[in-house]
Amino acid sequence: MGEELKLFGYWSSPFSCRVKWALKLKGLDYEYIEEDLFNKSALLLQYNPIYKKIPVLVHGGKPVVESIVILQYIEETWPENPLLPTDPYERAVARFWTKFAEDKTSSIWSMFHTVGEKQEKAIKGCLEMLRTIEEHGLGEKKFFGGETIGLADLAFGWIAHWLGVLEDLLDQKWVDAHTFPRLHAWIQNFREVSVIKENLPDRDQMFLFYKCRMEKLSASASN
Ligand SMILES: N[C@@H](CCC(=O)N[C@@H](CS)C(=O)NCC(=O)O)C(=O)O
Structure with a gap:
C-alpha cells in the first residue's frame, strides 16, 4: 500500500x-501533525469523534485510533521488521504484556495527573505493577518478546523516560539496579x-x- 500516512500526536x-x-x-515515512x-483541530475531532484524543494514524485518508490498536494495525500492514515474535506461543506472551500495559495505563497515568494522597496511592499501584513486571515479565530476556524490541516494549515505553521525570519532580527514586535489576x-x-x-x-x-501541571493541580486542590 503506497497511501499517505499521517500521525496526529502531542x-x-x-x-x-x-x-x-x-x-x-518499520522505516515508514509519515507526516507528523502536532495537535x-x-x-x-477540526480534523482530530473528525478522525476521533468518540474519544477526541491523540494519537490518530491516518492511512490513505482512513483514521485508526487508540495507540495499541494503531500498533497492531502497523504490524499487520507492514510485517517487515516485526514487532511480534513468529512463534504463536511467544506472540501470545508478548500480547499478554501489551494488554497488561494497556489495562494498567489509566491508574498509572493518574500519577502524573494527581497530587497529594491520590498521587501517593497511584505511585503505590505503579510500584506493584513494576514488581509484577520484574518478577514475571522479563526473565533473562533483553526485551519482553526476546532479543529484539517489540510491541510490549513500546507499550511500556513510558517507564523508560516519563517515570524518571516524575522521580526527579518528586525527588524520589523508585527504579534502580538494586530494587528492580x-x-x-x-x-x-x-x-x-x-x-x-x-x-x-x-x-x-x-x-x-x-512541574507546571502539578503546581496548577496543587493550587486548585487547595482552593
Ligand atoms: N487510550 C488512549 C490514550 C490516549 C490519550 O490519553 N491521549 C491524551 C494525550 S496523552 C489526549 O489526547 N488527551 C486529550 C483529552 O483527553 O482531551 C491511547 O492509547 O491512544
Missing part, C-alpha cells in the same frame, strides 16, 4: 511516542535502541511541563 504523550517509534522501527490539545536493565536496553534514543521528548521540557 510531543509529550507516551501514547503518540509509541506510534512514532513503531513507524520509525493543540487545549484547542483541538531486570527492569533497570530493560530501561537501559530500551533506551539504547537508536530509534528510541533519537525520539524521546526533551527531558528538561517535560520536567517543566509536568
